[in-house]
Amino acid sequence: MNWEYIHKFLPLYEKAAGLTIKLGVIGILFAIIIGLACAVIQYYKIPVIRTIVAIYIELSRNTPLLVQLFFLYYGLPKVGISTNAETCGIVGLAFLGGSYMAESFRSGFEAIDQIQEESAMSLGMNTYQTMRYVILPQAVSISVPAFVANIIFLLKETSVFSAISLMDLMFTAKDLIGLYYKTTESLILLVVFYLLILLPVSMFGTWFERRVRYAGFGT
Amino acid sequence: MPDLGLEVLLKGSNIMRLLAGLWVALRISLISVAGSIPIGIILGTLMTGRNIVLKAILKIYLEFIRIMPQLVLLFIVFFGSTRMFGWQPTGEVSAVIVFTLWGAAEMSDLVRGALISIPLHQYESSEALGLSKTQTYWYIIIPQTLRRLIPLSINLITRMIKTTSLILMIGVVEIMKVAQQIIEANRRSSPTAAFGVYLVVFLLYFLACWPISLLAKYLERKWR
Amino acid sequence: MEENILTVEHLRKEYEGNVILDDVNLSVKRGEVVVIIGPSGCGKSTLLRCINALENIQSGTIRLQDEVIEAGAKNLAKIREKIGMVFQNYELFPHLTVIENILLAPVKVQKREKKEVREEAVKLLERVGLKDKAESYPRQLSGGQKQRVAIVRALCMNPEILLFDEVTAALDPEMVREVLDVMLELARQKRTMVIVTHEMQFAQAVADRVLFIDEGKIMEQGTPEELLQHPKTERTKQFLNIFHYEK
Numbered sequence: 001m002n003w004e005y006i007h008k009f010l011p012l013y014e015k016a017a018g019l020t021i022k023l024g025v026i027g028i029l030f031a032i033i034i035g036l037a038c039a040v041i042q043y044y045k046i047p048v049i050r051t052i053v054a055i056y057i058e059l060s061r062n063t064p065l066l067v068q069l070f071f072l073y074y075g076l077p078k079v080g081i082s083t084n085a086e087t088c089g090i091v092g093l094a095f096l097g098g099s100y101m102a103e104s105f106r107s108g109f110e111a112i113d114q115i116q117e118e119s120a121m122s123l124g125m126n127t128y129q130t131m132r133y134v135i136l137p138q139a140v141s142i143s144v145p146a147f148v149a150n151i152i153f154l155l156k157e158t159s160v161f162s163a164i165s166l167m168d169l170m171f172t173a174k175d176l177i178g179l180y181y182k183t184t185e186s187l188i189l190l191v192v193f194y195l196l197i198l199l200p201v202s203m204f205g206t207w208f209e210r211r212v213r214y215a216g217f218g219t
Numbered sequence: 220m221p222d223l224g225l226e227v228l229l230k231g232s233n234i235m236r237l238l239a240g241l242w243v244a245l246r247i248s249l250i251s252v253a254g255s256i257p258i259g260i261i262l263g264t265l266m267t268g269r270n271i272v273l274k275a276i277l278k279i280y281l282e283f284i285r286i287m288p289q290l291v292l293l294f295i296v297f298f299g300s301t302r303m304f305g306w307q308p309t310g311e312v313s314a315v316i317v318f319t320l321w322g323a324a325e326m327s328d329l330v331r332g333a334l335i336s337i338p339l340h341q342y343e344s345s346e347a348l349g350l351s352k353t354q355t356y357w358y359i360i361i362p363q364t365l366r367r368l369i370p371l372s373i374n375l376i377t378r379m380i381k382t383t384s385l386i387l388m389i390g391v392v393e394i395m396k397v398a399q400q401i402i403e404a405n406r407r408s409s410p411t412a413a414f415g416v417y418l419v420v421f422l423l424y425f426l427a428c429w430p431i432s433l434l435a436k437y438l439e440r441k442w443r
Numbered sequence: 444m445e446e447n448i449l450t451v452e453h454l455r456k457e458y459e460g461n462v463i464l465d466d467v468n469l470s471v472k473r474g475e476v477v478v479i480i481g482p483s484g485c486g487k488s489t490l491l492r493c494i495n496a497l498e499n500i501q502s503g504t505i506r507l508q509d510e511v512i513e514a515g516a517k518n519l520a521k522i523r524e525k526i527g528m529v530f531q532n533y534e535l536f537p538h539l540t541v542i543e544n545i546l547l548a549p550v551k552v553q554k555r556e557k558k559e560v561r562e563e564a565v566k567l568l569e570r571v572g573l574k575d576k577a578e579s580y581p582r583q584l585s586g587g588q589k590q591r592v593a594i595v596r597a598l599c600m601n602p603e604i605l606l607f608d609e610v611t612a613a614l615d616p617e618m619v620r621e622v623l624d625v626m627l628e629l630a631r632q633k634r635t636m637v638i639v640t641h642e643m644q645f646a647q648a649v650a651d652r653v654l655f656i657d658e659g660k661i662m663e664q665g666t667p668e669e670l671l672q673h674p675k676t677e678r679t680k681q682f683l684n685i686f687h688y689e690k
Contacts, residue, residue: 062377062428063421064384066395071417074402078224078411118497119534123548123600124524133547137538152286159288163388170290170388183298190291198286 005185009176016172017193023086023166024158024197027093028151034094035101039139040131042102043109053102060099066160068092073164089161097154104146108139148205155198169193224415227405236401237416240394241423247311247386247393248379251318255379256372258319259326266331277327284324290385292317297389310391318379325375333367334360370439377428377435384424394420446473447508448604448635449494454503456486456493456659463489465659467503471604474633478646478667481656482682487639490656491606494637495528507603524552527597527605531612533589535581535596541568542577545596553600560599567595571625587618591625598629605629607638623649643686647671655679 038053060068072088083091112135120130140147162171173190177183228234266277284292297313300306308316337360345355387395398420402412449471456464464486471477479487492498494505496514505512510522535544542564549560568574571591581589590610597605607626611619623645629636630649640646646653646667653670655663655678663670663679674680 058429058432059425062381062432063424064381066384066387067417067421067424070395070398071414071421075414075417078414113534115530115532115534116536119528119530120536120548121520122495122497122523122526122528123596124520124552125548126520126552129551133551134536138536141538156286156288159290160385160388170288170294173294174388177298183302187295187299190294191287194287194291202286 002182002185005180005182006189009172009182009185009189012172012176013169013189013193016167016169017197019166020155020158020161020168021197023089023093023161023168024155027090027158028097028154030090030094031097031101031150031154034098035103035105038098038102039105039109042106043135057099057102060096061103065092065096065157066163068095069160069164085161085164085166088164089158089166093154093158096157097150100150100153101147104143104150105139107146108141108143109135111142112138145209148201148209152198152201152205155201159194223418224409224411224413225419227401227409227412227416228419230405233401236397237394237419237423240392240397241427243311243391243393244383244386245380245427247314247318247391248376248383250315251322252372252376252379254315254319255322255326255375258323260330262323262327263330263334266327267334281324281327284321285328289317289321289382290388292321293385293389310386310389313389314383314386314391318382321382322375322379325378326372329368329371329375330364333364333371336367337363366442370435370442373431373435373438377431380428380431381424394423447471448473448475449637450504450506451490451494452504452506454490454493454505455501456489456498457501463659464493464500467656467659467661469654469661471635471637473635476630476634476636476638476649476651477654478650478652479637479639479654479656480641480643480646480682481654485656486659487656488608491528491608491637491639494606495523495526520552524548524600525603527600527602529590529593529597529605529607529610531609533581533586533593533613535589535593537581540578540580541573541584541592544581544592545599548596549599564595564599567598568592570628571595572621585618586614587621590614590618590622594622594625594629604635604637607636607640609639609641611640611642643671643683655682657682 038057041049041053069088069092072083072092073085076083116134116138117130120134125133158168159170161168162174165171169190173186176186180186228237262277262281266274266281268274293313296308296317297310300308300313341359341363342355345359350358383393384395386393390396398416402416405412447470449469451467451469454464454467455462467490469477469490479490481487489498493500494512496505496512496516496519499514507522507525510518512522513519516522535541536547539547542561545564545568546557546560549555550557565574565577568577571594573588573591573595576584576588576592581592584592593610610626611622614622619642623642626636626638626645627649638646638649648667650667652664653667654661655670655674655676657678663674663676669675670679671683674683
């Protein structure tokens with residue numbers, strides 16, 4: 001192990017980690033919005049849109065992110081839709097993550113007895129109020145474990161961004177291996193940086209799960 | 220009709236080459252799944268055992284593998300093996316090693332989850348009926364565990380297939396690489412080939428994974 | 444003049460080709476307590492659910508004072524504010540504390556001052572003996588306590604009429620009494636109530652009028668005296684016999 005190189009590589013990795021986190025966070029935020037919207041549409045069984053949502057979910061869940069990114073980045077410009085790498089990364093992650101988030105929220109909705117909704121309506125709440133104050137808070141807290149697992153999954157998936165020449169952690173590692181043949185140093189830094197990003201999320205997730213778990217109200 | 224770059228696929232044996240590339244990806248996933256399942260079952264069962272030291276070591280190892288992006292693991296094995304063991308595995312061998320390790324880690328977690336989800340009174344009521352330990356496992360516990368496990372393991376296959384797309388990054392010639400080659404070779408004659416070819420690759424992956432997902436979903440509903 | 448709060452005329456309800464309720468007519472006056480009894484599956488719970496428009500109906504009309512209650516009606520939420528409903532399994536909102544459960548609808552739906560509703564809620568909680576549980580979560584309460592909270596939650600909307608759907612059926616026997624006592628107290632305060640129950644002695648004590656429903660029809664009705672002590676139809680006699688244990 002050569003500390004000199006580690007020292008030299010460090011700033012490059014920091015910059016790359018910044019990009020990974022930035023794209024990851026934005027993509028995941030969009031994924032949450034898409035997922036929630038899809039889950040609500042499925043909950044109310046809105047005709048037509050519901051079918052579109054179902055098709056989207058199947059397409060998104062049954063194809064790899066790498067292939068989705070290649071299509072976005074190399075395919076779309078050929079039919080006149082110009083894109084840049086960062087946008088593609090975010091759009092790809094949101095497209096993939098939206099369906100995973102939708103599935104976790106949906107299982108949250110499914111776990112709520114229909115009579116809870118009736119109970120809210122019998123108190124004079126309209127559809128929006130019932131969703132906002134009664135159904136949604138319960139559904140979201142039931143889906144927390146799946147939700148946290150999805151966030152970790154999506155952060156891991158960002159590792160394929162290097163395939164569309166985004167200078168993320170993977171790109172940097174591969175680049176440095178090629179340039180300096182410092183394989184050990186490059187790989188160790190790669191692992192350390194991913195651990196630095198993912199471990200806190202994982203630990204926060206475990207802690208948060210315990211706090212808000214549905215069954216935990218009031219204990 | 221705009222030029223979507225689909226005609227490239229009809230040229231020569233291009234579509235067959237793509238399918239052969241898909242087969243490379245499928246073969247690697249099937250071999251890895253076949254390896255993951257027995258290893259995962261053993262590790263998962265050990266995780267429900269009583270040996271605390273063994274459990275701690277296993278947990279660190281399994282958590283590391285599960286939290287690292289698979290691409291990082293591929294890099295470690297593909298680029299790092301020479302340094303560590305003085306042995307350079309091919310991309311395909313690296314892929315099988317990584318996916319088997321990763322699949323086994325995922326599988327062990329599923330097995331552990333399925334085992335601890337069987338309520339204690341199932342053991343008790345079966346003993347109360349006078350069944351022996353072996354009979355309890357054979358007739359009561361294992362069938363229930365399998366019902367929870369099989370749909371999840373089938374899902375693992377689709378996750379594995381999707382993950383194989385990564386092996387492009389360590390130079391294995393699979394469907395994505397073939398797609399790149401086709402697009403490259405036809406750069407002049409069909410400049411828009413990237414759209415059509417990647418769309419077809421997208422659909423081929425979908426067609427490979429979707430039926431398996433449906434099967435998993437069907438079994439999950441049936442055995443709930 | 445006594446005013447009709449609730450009027451049900453020629454109500455017919457079908458579900459998947461089965462007739463659940465057939466030509467049901469019922470009117471409830473202000474301050475009246477109507478108890479509905481009948482075998483399981485006779486349609487008595489469905490009747491309550493129809494009154495709150497939780498079920499579609501095939502024909503007939505249901506009116507609360509002058510307003511028609513219909514599933515899908517625009518002013519439905521407004522009408523439901525005036526109908527308090529208490530369910531068999533309490534249906535408290537598990538993610539909210541007792542006091543939040545009670546305040547939610549008055550504050551968000553009726554847009555009333557939180558402080559004012561809170562005072563009212565605490566008073567009511569005190570009357571049902573649960574003042575110290577205001578900040579507890581539903582899962583920390585016993586079934587009887589949950590059901591008393593559910594009653595307070597309905598009361599805090601200041602409803603014109605209260606519907607009770609087998610509210611003691613899911614309770615352990617020793618908790619039935621505490622809930623029934625609350626309902627008896629409400630009857631004394633001249634609250635308008637429609638109660639579906641299997642507790643015959645309670646029906647005797649609380650009701651102004653008892654209805655016996657069987658196979659979707661009102662078979663017989665009258666004062667508790669008449670119907671429970673001297674039933675006229677054979678069906679009613681058979682049904683009431685189930686509740687007698689004689690050696």
